[in-house]
Amino acid sequence: MHIVKQLMAIPGVIAAGEFAYRGDRFSYEGALTAEFARMASILCRSNTVNVNMQSEIFDSFAENCGYKPAQGWIVRGAQATVCNIGNYFAFIENRPELLNDVMTIMRAKVGDIGDDLLVNLYARIGGDVKEALY
């Protein structure tokens, strides 16, 4: 089953979706309008770029410290939480054990994010991504 459908089958998951690393596309299911899903995709991609940039800095101070490459992030709100692994995101309610369940599924289904994430994030459509980044 596709990860988004699997996440949406869990009670308490408000919405889930996938964004392209390049930022030009997104898909989603759940209680978001298309415009809000577009905004959510931009927000999630932006935070993903941010934590990846930070992982590069940590790695420059302590190589192989165990953080790089960044896998994702969580924003824990008062009654709702946003989870992001790779290029997948989920908006969930704060219910007992739901965050742990969602994170377990996302990590298992998305798998480990590789070192090429930044290359993909900064890729220009149709461009030479290696040349553009390095």
Place this chain on the structure above:
Amino acid sequence: MNLDQLMDLPGALAAFTYTDKGDLTDHRVREGSEITPEVLDLLAHSCVANIAIATLEARGWEALTGQKGFEPLQGFSMIGLEWSAVVTGRCGVIVKNRDVNYENTFSAIEACGAAQHQGAA
């Protein structure tokens, strides 16, 4: 909740406190881990920045969409390859991914952050 109690969380590699500006004030590191005080200092600064950005996003999201429930933020987590940093206002903990219980960890750092706040008041 203090740093020694945070180190009792399953898989805890390090625990730390920091000022509103991100300066490290205290820390514990599990012997044998790859975490250094320099990494914790950087991490503390990134915690302040990330929580500020997340608060901005939560406030903006609630205002634009009308969806409530994000503010006040309880915390932020950065998930790395081997470990996750779970942080709140003035307190953070690094936990191995294979052992982490995110909900318990967020609750623990919230209690630690509240204790730090009371101590500073």
